[in-house]
Structure formats: C-alpha cells, structure tokens
Amino acid sequence: MFRSKRQRKPQDELEAPEALRDQLAALYGGKVEVPPEVDRAILTAARAHIRSLRRAERRWPRLVLRWVPAGAAAAVAAIMVLLFLVPALQPARERAEHAAAPKLAPVREDIDESGEVDILDAFALARRIESNNELRDDWDMNGDGTVNGADVDQVALAAVNLERSTLQ
Amino acid sequence: MKAVHALLAVGLLLAMNAYPQQAERVRFEAVDIVLDSGDLPLAAYQFEFAAETGQITIVGIEGGDHAAFKEPPYYDPAALRNNKVIIAAFSTAKDLPSGRTRVARIHVQVAGDVEPEYAVVLKVAASPDGERIPATATALRGENR
Numbered sequence: 001m002f003r004s005k006r007q008r009k010p011q012d013e014l015e016a017p018e019a020l021r022d023q024l025a026a027l028y029g030g031k032v033e034v035p036p037e038v039d040r041a042i043l044t045a046a047r048a049h050i051r052s053l054r055r056a057e058r059r060w061p062r063l064v065l066r067w068v069p070a071g072a073a074a075a076v077a078a079i080m081v082l083l084f085l086v087p088a089l090q091p092a093r094e095r096a097e098h099a100a101a102p103k104l105a106p107v108r109e110d111i112d113e114s115g116e117v118d119i120l121d122a123f124a125l126a127r128r129i130e131s132n133n134e135l136r137d138d139w140d141m142n143g144d145g146t147v148n149g150a151d152v153d154q155v156a157l158a159a160v161n162l163e164r165s166t167l168q
Numbered sequence: 169m170k171a172v173h174a175l176l177a178v179g180l181l182l183a184m185n186a187y188p189q190q191a192e193r194v195r196f197e198a199v200d201i202v203l204d205s206g207d208l209p210l211a212a213y214q215f216e217f218a219a220e221t222g223q224i225t226i227v228g229i230e231g232g233d234h235a236a237f238k239e240p241p242y243y244d245p246a247a248l249r250n251n252k253v254i255i256a257a258f259s260t261a262k263d264l265p266s267g268r269t270r271v272a273r274i275h276v277q278v279a280g281d282v283e284p285e286y287a288v289v290l291k292v293a294a295s296p297d298g299e300r301i302p303a304t305a306t307a308l309r310g311e312n313r
Contacts, residue, residue, distance in 0.1 A: 112298070118214050118256070118291060118292055119212050119213065119214040119242070119256035119257070119258055119292065119294075120212060120214075120292060120294055120298060120300075122242075122256075122258060123211070123212045123258035123260075123294060123298055124298055126258065126260055127260060127298065130260055153242075156242040156256060156258075157242060157244070159214060159242070159254070159256055160214070160242045160243050160244050160253075160254040160255065160256050161244050161254070162244040162246050162247055162250065162252070162253070162254065164254060166216065166289070
C-alpha cells in the first residue's frame with residue numbers, strides 16, 4: 001500500500017528540550033503583581049474617558065438641533081440658486097426660439113401682416129386677386145404654382161381652425 | 169335556488185325601471201347669428217360660437233339671409249360634432265348688407281335637460297376696403313329669431 005513520505009505518526013512529533021521548557025515556564029508561568037496605585041490610576045483614567053464619551057453623546061443632539069435648520073436653509077438656498085441659474089445658463093438662442101415660437105407659427109397666412117390670421121387675411125388676398133394687384137409667390141398656399149381662390153380658401157380655413165378658439 | 173331566482177327578478181325589475189331615467193333627452197334647435205354693423209356695409213366677419221351651459225353638439229352650419237352671405241361660411245369641419253366653432257365669411261360683391269342681418273344659422277343637438285346658453289364673440293367685422301368696423305353679434309333662438 002502506497003504511503004506518502006510526508007505523513008507522520010504521532011510519536012514522530014518534535015519536542016522542545018527540557019532546559020528550554022523550564023526557562024519558558026519560569027518566565028511566563030509566574031504571577032504578575034499590579035501595584036494598587038497603578039490599578040487605581042488605570043481605573044480613574046478609564047472612568048474619565050467614559051465620562052467624556054457620555055458628555056459627547058449628550059452634546060450631539062444639541063449640535064444637530066443647532067445645525068440642521070441651518071443646513072436645511074443652505075440646501076433650499078442652493079436649490080433656489082440652481083433653479084434660477086439653470087435657465088440663465090440655457091443657451092440664448094434656445095431661449096429666443098422658445099420665446100419666438102408662438103409668434104412665428106402663423107406668418108404664412110398672415111397676408112395683411114397684422115400679427116394674427118383671421119378672415120381679413122383671406123379677404124385681403126381675395127381683393128388683391130380680383131383687382132389684379134401684384135401677388136407674392138409665398139401666397140401660393142397650396143403650391144400649385146398660381147395664387148387663386150383655392151389659396152384664399154386655405155387662408156380662410158386657417159383663420160377658422162378650432163385650435164385658435166379662445167372660447168372654452 | 170328560489171332566493172337566487174328572486175334576486176335575479178328584482179335586479180331585472182330595477183334595471184328596467186332605471187333605463188328610462190338614464191336615457192338622455194335629445195332635441196335639435198337652430199340658432200341664428202345676427203350681426204349689426206349700423207350704417208356701414210358689412211363685407212367680412214369672424215366670430216366664435218360656443219355653449220356656456222348645457223350639452224350641445226353642432227350638427228350643421230348654413231349661410232345668412234343676404235345674397236352676399238348666402239353661401240355657407242368658412243368653419244373648421246372638426247367643429248361638427250363639437251360644442252364650439254369659429255365662423256367667418258367675406259364678400260367682394262358690390263351689394264352688401266348693413267344694419268341687422270342674419271349672417272349664419274347654426275343647427276345644434278341639445279342633450280339633457282339643461283337649457284343651453286350660447287356665447288358669441290365677434291372677432292372682427294370689416295368694410296369693403298378691409299378696414300375694421302364696429303359691430304355687434306347676437307345669438308337668437310326659438311321665438312326670438
């Protein structure tokens with residue numbers, strides 16, 4: 001039967017020499033005497049340390065009560081600053097586009113350039129067509145190459161679009 | 169089993185009694201829109217019409233009395249089956265109305281028992297040269313027409 005060379009029997013365990021064992025026993029086996037004054041000093045220091053820890057624990061709630069409102073106020077102030085700063089940091093072009101968007105939408109049908117599309121725009125276009133006045137290419141609303149009654153209808157329908165309604 | 173049958177019968181009776189109360193009363197009426205431009209000839213107008221109270225559905229729109237506005241006016245087709253509409257028309261004819269004139273008639277379906285009250289807001293009235301003129305708009309219904 002195969003047996004590893006590294007396997008040992010209990011009786012093969014190493015033992016320290018007897019002289020060494022005696023010396024170690026003399027060194028660590030004796031009773032250590034602590035002088036009473038050293039004992040009291042350690043005890044006093046330990047009590048002082050525990051008292052300081054308790055004082056610190058009692059001080060914490062007062063510190064929290066003192067600083068939490070200030071911290072909350074600082075947080076609110078930071079949020080307010082962010083709210084005002086973020087729009088201010090928005091690119092000027094983007095803000096201009098947002099501001100101008102409602103005004104830009106109806107330009108094409110605003111024949112009389114009054115700033116809003118209503119039946120007067122269709123009426124103005126119809127009168128120009130009837131009187132053979134000069135017609136602009138951009139009045140060709142349906143893109144059929146001519147400015148005629150169909151374009152007038154398109155302007156009029158834009159004027160009555162329900163999305164322009166102000167009534168609820 | 170008899171109890172179940174009795175419950176079913178009671179439920180059926182309750183449902184049959186409740187049905188006439190749930191059915192909405194529906195009727196139709198015509199509302200005339202009258203514009204008054206005083207002494208000035210009326211060549212164009214635009215107004216908004218809606219019901220402030222009551223449950224209405226616009227079902228049809230026709231033109232006015234005068235030849236210049238006899239044709240149906242412009243309106244958004246989406247206004248039909250809705251409860252509000254923007255109505256507009258113009259005329260390049262020589263003969264134009266002045267004073268009080270009916271420019272449109274709006275047919276509405278009224279549902280429920282709440283009597284509708286109509287609002288008309290005149291957005292613009294214009295003379296033959298396209299200039300804005302003062303005018304008033306009124307919605308007339310039933311015996312007031």
